[in-house]
Amino acid sequence: MTFKLELSDNAIFKTVFDSIASIIDEVTIIFDSEGMRLNALDRSHITFVTLELEPEVFDEYICDEPEKVAVDCTKFNQILKKCKTNDIIQLTIDEGNFIIVFEGDATRRFKIRVIDTEYEAQVPPNINHNVNIKVPSNMMQDALNDMLIFSDKLKLLIDENYLKIISDGEFGDVDIKYLHGENILEVAQSIYSIEKLKDIFKASKFSKECNVGLGNDMPVMITFELPTRDGVLRYLLAPRLEERG
Amino acid sequence: MTFKLELSDNAIFKTVFDSIASIIDEVTIIFDSEGMRLNALDRSHITFVTLELEPEVFDEYICDEPEKVAVDCTKFNQILKKCKTNDIIQLTIDEGNFIIVFEGDATRRFKIRVIDTEYEAQVPPNINHNVNIKVPSNMMQDALNDMLIFSDKLKLLIDENYLKIISDGEFGDVDIKYLHGENILEVAQSIYSIEKLKDIFKASKFSKECNVGLGNDMPVMITFELPTRDGVLRYLLAPRLEERG
Amino acid sequence: MTFKLELSDNAIFKTVFDSIASIIDEVTIIFDSEGMRLNALDRSHITFVTLELEPEVFDEYICDEPEKVAVDCTKFNQILKKCKTNDIIQLTIDEGNFIIVFEGDATRRFKIRVIDTEYEAQVPPNINHNVNIKVPSNMMQDALNDMLIFSDKLKLLIDENYLKIISDGEFGDVDIKYLHGENILEVAQSIYSIEKLKDIFKASKFSKECNVGLGNDMPVMITFELPTRDGVLRYLLAPRLEERG
Numbered sequence: 001m002t003f004k005l006e007l008s009d010n011a012i013f014k015t016v017f018d019s020i021a022s023i024i025d026e027v028t029i030i031f032d033s034e035g036m037r038l039n040a041l042d043r044s045h046i047t048f049v050t051l052e053l054e055p056e057v058f059d060e061y062i063c064d065e066p067e068k069v070a071v072d073c074t075k076f077n078q079i080l081k082k083c084k085t086n087d088i089i090q091l092t093i094d095e096g097n098f099i100i101v102f103e104g105d106a107t108r109r110f111k112i113r114v115i116d117t118e119y120e121a122q123v124p125p126n127i128n129h130n131v132n133i134k135v136p137s138n139m140m141q142d143a144l145n146d147m148l149i150f151s152d153k154l155k156l157l158i159d160e161n162y163l164k165i166i167s168d169g170e171f172g173d174v175d176i177k178y179l180h181g182e183n184i185l186e187v188a189q190s191i192y193s194i195e196k197l198k199d200i201f202k203a204s205k206f207s208k209e210c211n212v213g214l215g216n217d218m219p220v221m222i223t224f225e226l227p228t229r230d231g232v233l234r235y236l237l238a239p240r241l242e243e244r245g
Numbered sequence: 246m247t248f249k250l251e252l253s254d255n256a257i258f259k260t261v262f263d264s265i266a267s268i269i270d271e272v273t274i275i276f277d278s279e280g281m282r283l284n285a286l287d288r289s290h291i292t293f294v295t296l297e298l299e300p301e302v303f304d305e306y307i308c309d310e311p312e313k314v315a316v317d318c319t320k321f322n323q324i325l326k327k328c329k330t331n332d333i334i335q336l337t338i339d340e341g342n343f344i345i346v347f348e349g350d351a352t353r354r355f356k357i358r359v360i361d362t363e364y365e366a367q368v369p370p371n372i373n374h375n376v377n378i379k380v381p382s383n384m385m386q387d388a389l390n391d392m393l394i395f396s397d398k399l400k401l402l403i404d405e406n407y408l409k410i411i412s413d414g415e416f417g418d419v420d421i422k423y424l425h426g427e428n429i430l431e432v433a434q435s436i437y438s439i440e441k442l443k444d445i446f447k448a449s450k451f452s453k454e455c456n457v458g459l460g461n462d463m464p465v466m467i468t469f470e471l472p473t474r475d476g477v478l479r480y481l482l483a484p485r486l487e488e489r490g
Numbered sequence: 491m492t493f494k495l496e497l498s499d500n501a502i503f504k505t506v507f508d509s510i511a512s513i514i515d516e517v518t519i520i521f522d523s524e525g526m527r528l529n530a531l532d533r534s535h536i537t538f539v540t541l542e543l544e545p546e547v548f549d550e551y552i553c554d555e556p557e558k559v560a561v562d563c564t565k566f567n568q569i570l571k572k573c574k575t576n577d578i579i580q581l582t583i584d585e586g587n588f589i590i591v592f593e594g595d596a597t598r599r600f601k602i603r604v605i606d607t608e609y610e611a612q613v614p615p616n617i618n619h620n621v622n623i624k625v626p627s628n629m630m631q632d633a634l635n636d637m638l639i640f641s642d643k644l645k646l647l648i649d650e651n652y653l654k655i656i657s658d659g660e661f662g663d664v665d666i667k668y669l670h671g672e673n674i675l676e677v678a679q680s681i682y683s684i685e686k687l688k689d690i691f692k693a694s695k696f697s698k699e700c701n702v703g704l705g706n707d708m709p710v711m712i713t714f715e716l717p718t719r720d721g722v723l724r725y726l727l728a729p730r731l732e733e734r735g
Contacts, residue, residue, distance in 0.1 A: 075639065075661055082636045097662075105629055105668075108636055112662035139350055146327045146353055149320065171320055172342075172357035178350075384595055391572045391598055394565065416565055417587075417602035423595075 003031065003067055005091040006060035010083045010102075011205055012226070016051060016233055019203035021077035023047050023196075028119045032066035035230075039122040046238045047196055048219075050124050054230035059088070069098045070117040076100075079110045125236060129213030129221060131158045131188040133180045137204035137224065140212075143176045144201055147194045150174060153240055154197070157189035158214050167194065188214040190239040200235045217241055248276065248312055250336040251305035255328045256450055257471070261296060261478055264448035266322035268292050268441075273364045277311035280475075284367040291483045292441055293464075295369050299475035304333070314343050315362040321345075324355045370481060374458030374466060376403050376433040378425045382449035382469065385457075388421045389446055392439045395419060398485055399442070402434035403459050412439065433459040435484040445480045462486055493521065493557055495581040496550035500573045501695055502716070506541060506723055509693035511567035513537050513686075518609045522556035525720075529612040536728045537686055538709075540614050544720035549578070559588050560607040566590075569600045615726060619703030619711060621648050621678040623670040627694035627714065630702075633666045634691055637684045640664060643730055644687070647679035648704050657684065678704040680729040690725045707731055 007013065020027060020040070024047075027040045035054040041047070055061035079100055083089060087102040097111040143165050147154050150169025157164040158180070166175040204210070206224040213221035217239050224233040252258065265272060265285070269292075272285045280299040286292070300306035321343075328334060328347050335346040342356040388410050392399050395414025402409040403425070411420040449455070451469040458466035462484050469478040497503065510517060510530070514537075517530045525544040531537070545551035566588075573579060573592050580591040587601040633655050637644050640659025647654040648670070656665040694700070696714040703711035707729050714723040 072661065078639045079662075082639075084632075105626070106633065107667045108633070108664070109666070110636075110639070110662065110664045136350070142329075143351065143353070146355075149323050149327075149355070171317065172324075172355065174353065174355045176354070177352045381595070387574075388596065388598070391600075394568045394572075394600070416562065417569075417600065419598070419600045421599070422597040 002062065002064040003093050004060065004062045005031070005036070005058050005089075007058050007089045007091075009057075010080075010085075010087055010089050012053075012057065012231065013089060014080050014083060015203050015205040017073065017077045017080050019199060019201075020049055020051075021073040022199040022202060023049060024073050026070060026115055026117070027073050028068055028070040028117060030066065030068055031063045033063060035061070039124055041122055046193070047200070048122070048124055048236040050232070050234040052232045056228070056230040057226065067093055068119055069093060070115040070119065071098055071112055072115060075112050079112070082108070082110075124234070125219070127213075127215075127219060127221060127236065129188070129215050129218070130186060131184055131215065132211055132213045133158055133163060133182045133184065134209050134211055135163060135178060135180065137201070137206075137208055137210045139178060140210065141198075141201040141204045143178075144194060144198045146174055146176065152194055153191055154194050155189055155191050156212070156214055156220060157187065158184060158212070159187045160184050163212070188216055190214065190217050190220060191241075192220060192237055192239055196237055200237065203233055206231075206233050247307065247309040248338050249305060249307045250276070250281070250303050250334075252303050252334045252336075254302075255325075255330075255332055255334050257298070257302070257476065258334060259325050259328060260448050260450040262318065262322045262325050264444060264446075265294055265296075266318040267444040267447060268294060269318050271315060271360055271362070272318050273313055273315040273362060275311065275313055276308045278308060280306075284369055286367055291438070292445070293367070293369060293481040295477070295479040297477045301473070301475040302471065312338055313364055314338060315360040315364065316343055316357055317360060320357050324357070327353070327355075369479070370464070372458075372460075372464060372466060372481065374433070374460050374463070375431060376429055376460065377456055377458045378403055378408060378427045378429065379454050379456055380408060380423060380425065382446065382451075382453055382455045384423060385455065386443075386446040386449045388423075389439060389443045391419055391421065397439055398436055399439050400434055400436050401457070401459055401465060402432065403429060403457070404432045405429050408457070433461055435459065435462050435465060436486075437465060437482055437484055441482055445482065448478055451476075451478050492552065492554035493583050494550065494552045495521070495526070495548050495579075497548050497579045497581075499547075500570075500575075500577055500579050502543070502547065502721065503579060504570050504573060505693050505695040507563065507567045507570050509689060509691075510539055510541075511563040512689040512692060513539060514563050516560060516605055516607070517563050518558055518560040518607060520556065520558055521553045523553060525551075529614055531612050536683070537690070538612070538614060538726040540722070540724040542722045546718070546720040547716065557583055558609055559583060560605040560609065561588055561602055562605060565602050569602070572598070572600075614724070615709070617703075617705075617709060617711060617726065619678070619705050619708070620676060621674055621705065622701055622703045623648055623653060623672045623674065624699050624701055625653055625668060625670065627691065627696070627698055627700045629668060630700065631688075631691040631694045633668075634684060634688045636664055636666065642684055643681055644684050645679055645681050646702070646704055646710060647677065648674060648702070649677045650674050653702065678706055680704065680707050680710060681731075682710060682727055682729055686727055690727065693723055696721075696723050 037052045087104040090101040092099045102108045147167040151167045154167040163178045211223040282297045332347040332349040337344045345355045347353040392412040399412040408423045456468040527542045577592040577594040582589045590600045592598040637657045644657040653668045701713040
């Protein structure tokens, strides 16, 4: 056997693909000696996702030759939803099938056909933000749930002291102020779709904190890193420029 | 600052407005030195609601001049639903906006536009019931959930020993008997809409017990009082007279 | 009073009729000195249900003369859903009504009209399976929840070592392997509707284990028995023969 992965912390996979499946239809996952990774851009070119999991994230990681597996994200997510708290996930590849096994009281084996795809490696856009802060992931997720009452878009604003999340509407508005406690010397702000941000924060269990990199009328970069530093999930979300005219 | 209210027991507000929003579209809330209150009649003139919260209910109550605030009940309820268990609610008024702040890990500030309204004070109907009993609020709420299987209306009946809640339908009927243990000398009974009563008992967390005042073919009066006696929520619900012909 | 039943373990009734109501519209229940029982076949003649509860299952069982009660399963199930954990169920019959009482904080009495029916006793088909194993009921229920991703039918297969549950579809497949640990000398397999099996396993709380009797292209027999041996719930489900061509 030249390809076999085993993962006991199944929450990582579940949270990542719950988010990705809400953003992207099909994804090509690459496995090689450096780990598992994917780069994907959604159909409307608004959200870019990058996932990198080093071999150390897995309980077992055997991958003698690089493998590319293209899967339907919805199907893969439907399968991962069936994984129970204490199940161990095993991944293998066999004759055009991606095989996901959950080991628990019974052995539950799911196969999905690998999609034929002319994979062109997506290159993540290279963006540097002057303004970067760390915030609790669940605070962000909760804040987004507050936002949809009055509008479908929001402004993210970071100043010296606060991260502000602001949503204005015809009948009212909401603003959330979070004291970030970091050394920020300038103000950055942009407007984003609330729904797209909610899709991103479906992955909030990936790590307790996330990094928010913000500019003016620029994409926001949201980065979740495993506490062990051997896994990164990063999103780049385009702003809704038309809203600032 | 001449107007500022703070309330740490947010469950009071949440339960009251969850009920009110299911009954009434817009409500005018009055704040003055005696407290916060509202009187409202639903569009179809079936349910009358009265709420009175004395300043002592609040952790802080500053109101130098009387204020009238007319709000969309659905919007206000949507906002209150976002309030978490340990959040402190702050209410202020600012340039035509009613401002609701939840203080928790972050500061979450919601503004709703105050509605222009020619407020005519609703006067609660003056009804005296000979038959009055106290019953557990959640027993009533549970009983109402049992009732919808066979019909959309029910009979409330109080006799010497029991509160009876009866619903008859083509395919079956339900009756619930609760031993009230009070000194009742006559029988009173009327028929009401099950759905309207369910809307009222959405407020059942306001107090563990409620008072039910009943007459014959008359409105029922349901009164929740805070254990501290400084807050009252009262409903008057018209009977479905046509059903007794 | 010549007919009165009392049951404190209300979960038995709730789980049985939750399943039956999803399979069968109307059912005739027979009560006599040997206990309560029913035999019913669904409208499309795919699932046969047998329930037998001996008098010992009940806390009180008074039945001087045999009684037949035909009820609408949906209505009966709606009523049983209102039964709370600690409620005691009482069953009586009165002038064409089947009366279900829940004794808890209040006394809640539900009447359903007995349906007029020319009851012809259904005789359960007599089928003997060579292959019979015991499996945990909740393992089966969980497995069925995994199955619907790719198809609406599945194969049950029992061999020397394993129960296998297999579902194939255009985009993928699932198979679940459970080590049964019994002495099986031959292989049996048939194909069934996933939905019909899910309806059956709504009754999985009836007993922790169930017996699965399987043949080749034959109905499967699924038997739940109370640990006290005085109650049996049995299902016979026809195979989907057309799928094996």
